[in-house]
Amino acid sequence: MCLSGKLFGKLWSLVLWNPSIQKFKTLPFPSIKPESPHMSVLGFGVDLPETNDYKLVRLVYHKNDVFGYNDFPEVEIYSINSGVWRRVVGFEIKHCIVKYMSSHAFAKGFVHWIVYDFVANGGGLQILIKTFSIADEVFGEIMLPDALTGGIAKGLSITLFEESHAVVKYGMGMYGVFCEVWVMKQYGVLESWSRLYRINLVGGLKKVVGFRNNGEVLISIRENVLVSYDPNSGRNTGLGIQGYTWSFYVQNYMESLILLKGNNVIPGGFLGGMGGLWT
Structure with missing residues (x-):
């Protein structure tokens, strides 16, 4: 799992975390470090079964005065196997x-x-x-x-x-x-x-986050909690999970032993310590 932190719109920290074995790895600062207004977008995945290499791709859009973020972005990739960021050229996105x-x-x-x-x-x-x-x-x-x-x-x-x-x-x-x-x-x-x-977002329903195996829909609601919504009955059930409405993210989970040599997660201190990772 890739966790990113931001401060005032700028990339603050990047951490790879394996919840299966409670290990994490702090990534080095990306090679593209724009000082001008910009927007960065991340994507994370794994090359299975060829190399078993987890990669993080980062696209950096520079803002222009006419169309906003419409210029071709710069692209860089981080690979767990190599342990470094490298720029990728030749793409006109x-x-x-x-x-x-x-x-x-x-x-x-x-x-x-x-x-x-x-x-x-x-x-x-x-x-x-x-x-x-x-x-x-x-x-x-x-x-x-x-x-x-x-x-x-x-x-x-x-x-x-x-x-x-x-x-x-x-x-x-x-x-x-x-x-x-x-x-x-x-x-x-x-x-x-x-x-x-089609779902009418009434009663505080805000954003569809993902889907469960039983056919129900995971939705964040106005009170900043996650609920399981039954599209057939229109009823929802609280899951006891809290967080900012737009911060919830769902992805299929598969156990692995990646990051065996990573740092141990400290209960109560893992996310709280992300702020000083690049300082």
Whole structure:
């Protein structure tokens, strides 16, 4: 698991944590250190079964005065096997990754983000999924159906539903805020996208975080707690997990022995000590 900390919008610390064995590793400071206004986006995954190498990819967008963060980003990669950051050149990524929902999904060897781009012919905003292969270290694209590209990019987030990718679309309806859950049943096939269900975000429901094996939906609510929502009955059950509404993140979990030589987690002091890791 990759944990990142920020202070005043700037990257503060990066830690890899293995909850299976309660070990963590503090990463060295990234090689790209812009002083001007910028935005950085992270993606984390593993190359299985070829090298068993965990990699962290970082995209740094520099702000311009005209279009915001629309310039090609700088790209760097950290590998656990090598233990160092290295810059990657030769990519012209014309899409800007949506930062608002702070979501990405790793599956099938690829990191996935929601991205947007202003179409060159003036046709409006183009929204799609940008992919990054952990093994080959190349970027790709997956198209979204028209039903998901007609709104604003900030209204979309990506997650996993069982073994498939899911995109959650937020919008405003007659009865208030709602969200639709769309699932890509066949990977990379545009025609395989289908709407799973629609949820009216009433009673304090705020953001879809992920999905459980029993079919229920994990949703953060206004009181900054996580609940399990039954889309059939419309009822939710508190899970006793608290946190800032937009800080919750769900990813499929698989035990491993990675970071055996890492530092031991100190109960009550692991996250609290992240602030001084690069000082």
